Amino acid sequence: MPYTSPVAETRFLLDKVLGYDRLAQTDLFAEAGADVTEAILTEVGRLCDEVLAPLNRGGDLTPAKLENGVVRSSPGFKDGYKAIAEGGWVGLSAAPEHGGMGLPLTLNTAVFEMMAGACLSLQLCPLLSQGQIEALDHHASDTLKALYLPKLISGEWTGTMNLTEPQAGSDVGALRTKAEDNGDGSYAITGQKIFITWGDHDVAENVCHLVLARLPDGAPGTRGISLFMVPKLIPDAAGNPGERNNLRVVSLEHKLGIHGSPTCVMSFEGAQGWMVGKPNGGMAAMFTMMNNARLGVGAQGIGVAEAAYQHALAYAKDRKQGRTPLGDGAIIDHADVRRMLAVMKAEIFAARAIALDCGMAIDMAKATGKDSWNARAALLTPIAKAQGTDIGCEIASLGVQIHGGMGFIEETGAAQYLRDARITPIYEGTNGIQAMDLVGRKMMDGGEAAFRLLQEVEDTAEAARSKAPELAHKVWDAAETLREATEWLVAQEAGDRNAGATAFLRAFARILGAHYHLKAALADPDGPRARLATVFIDRILPEHESLLVQARAGAGQLYALSAEDLESA
The missing domain is CATH 1.10.540.10 (Acyl-CoA dehydrogenase/oxidase, N-terminal domain)
Structure with a gap:
């Protein structure tokens, strides 16, 4: 490929x-x-x-x-x-x-x-x-930093994250893995974890597991969880891999995609571990790992989308089928195939811009210490993760469609992108959780960070009215509609917010995408990026209106349907 x-x-x-x-x-x-x-x-x-x-x-x-x-x-x-x-x-x-x-x-x-x-x-x-x-x-x-960080940074050792257990998926607080004090500064870790990405392998000399576990006096739920470093091979006095720890791979998951990535069921059987952070502070430490990983997973979706797009584009330029408006040529000259390719490229550009802007906000917060940058980074993180991964699946699916029947045949390779991408909206916090995070924790400031970002969108559109009036007008109107929906949202109870969370996040991503496309058009007014911006703003941005209708529909209609209704209706 x-x-x-x-x-x-x-x-x-x-x-x-x-x-x-x-x-x-x-x-x-x-x-x-x-x-x-x-x-x-x-x-x-x-x-x-x-x-x-x-x-x-x-x-x-x-x-x-x-x-x-x-x-x-x-x-x-x-x-x-x-x-x-x-x-x-x-x-x-x-x-x-x-x-x-x-x-x-x-x-x-x-x-x-x-x-x-x-x-x-x-x-x-x-x-x-x-x-x-x-x-x-x-x-x-x-001490732990000095021992582990140089090896992890050099790539000599690799790291994992052990949260999920058979009975505790997104509900991390239901975990049962226990940690008992050995009396020498280490702890005995006992329990089973599932879905451990690269939990074991032969590409590096040691595997370092960060494991969430509960001390004997740990409170129920997430408040009583601690974090431990549990290496596969216990470092010796010189810091080199030594004795094998009491942990093992029970099995590898048979998955829809990412077959080359070993997803392990891990068993810890009194394995020796060392606490990271404070007792019962495991979730705070793990969220440090997960927040940047969520941006990374959003980038994964975009990466797969880019690869699927390139694969489909090459096929569309080579495959000849029927007469097109441009004569007897490749299927790229059929209007619907051209539409799919244009949408794919426009979507990738928008999702990539969101992810990189999120990275910029995290970096600027770190470099300046300003709360406004921290708030922007927090707001953009669930959008970058959810939109990047949703787009990854959608673009990979369009790639299969462009291949036609051959896309459903494994030998062409088009299906692999769809199978590989499908995990990304699930791991590192499902996209539904990202959406609820956006309308919940990220709106606890009364929507201030969101309004500040929307003001930036509107300011860009105002400045663009003389150079790209039609595009600028549409972007400004969309931002104002989202502003009104956000004002409604922050006044609602959690149930009504959550019922419309996924649609709200998607609408926000649509308007941000249009914002970046408009800026690209201003930077390349007579080039391909201006033409691509027109595709996004005219064909994709209008979705925000129906999405915001869904976002404001509330939870009542959903819970009016009982479980029995869903079985029989």
Whole structure:
């Protein structure tokens, strides 16, 4: 499956739409100038195109397997991971004092989107390590940091996140894994975890598990959960992998997609672990890992969408079928195929812009310490995750449609993108949870952060009226409609908010997408990006009106239908 990393598109967004140069003007990211950014994107693009993308199909056809208690990775994955680690890409945004590059998360998001487009199954491994690095950096003791961070950042060791249990999916507070004090600073961890991505493998010398467990006196629910570092191989006095810990892989999940990524059922049988953070503070530490991981998963959806689009475009340019309005040519000249390709490209641009803007907000908050940037980052995170992953599935599905019957045949490879993308709206917090987070916690400020972002959209539209009057008018009107819906939303009870949460998030993403497309059109008024902006604003943006009707419908009509009604109606 040929793949070309979207380096030029990413640079355009960073430079012309998002104002990425503001980061290099801060003391924290002074090294992240245009030359460094260009060099990194170009080098990672080469890695993705030449090393990672050729592994994608093989990982699907020859999944990871469990042999005699050891997980064997898909062919070529060990070398692919080695190239990622040796390039320093695991530690791109990690702190320099532990061996990282200290570069912006925005750049890291672009890099990992390209890796996901090249080979999602393999990209998951360093993504989980990066989340663990973040959690340890914020919450671990200096001793744990000194022992684990350099190894994780170098890629010598990899990290996982162990939350889910058979009886406790999204309800993390129902977990039963227990932790008992060994009396020597360590704890005995006992329990079972499921859905552990890259829970074991042969691509690196050690696997470091962050495990949520409950102390004997831990309160019920999430308030009584602590976090522990539980390595596969316990480091010896020199910090090298030593004795095997009391944990094992029970089985590997047989999944719809991402076959090259070993998803493990893990059993901890009195395994030795060390507390990360404070007793009963596990959820706070784990959320540090999950928040950035949610942006990373949004980027995964965009990466798969980009790959599926490229695959479909190549097929549409080659496949000849029937007479088109332009004569006897390839199916790309049929109006409906042209429509699908245009929508795919416009959707990817919008979702990528949301994700990178979210990364910018996180970076600017870190560099400046300003609450307004923190609020913007918090608001954009659930939108970036949900929209990026929803679009990943939708674009991959359109890719199958463009292939026609051949898209349903596995040999063409089109179906793999759809199967791989389908997990992304589920893990790291389902998209329904993201939507409820948006209308709940992220609106606890009375909608202030949302209104501030909508004001930016309206200001851009006002400034664009003289150059792109039709587009600007539509974007301004849409933003004002969303403002009114947000004012309604913050006045409602939780039940009514949640009933319309998914539609509200989608509408917000539509208006943000139009905002970025409008800015792109202003930067490229006579070029393809202006024409693409017209597609998004004329064909996709109008969806916001029906979405906001759904968002304001309330919960009453849903609960008026009983469980029996749903069975019989």
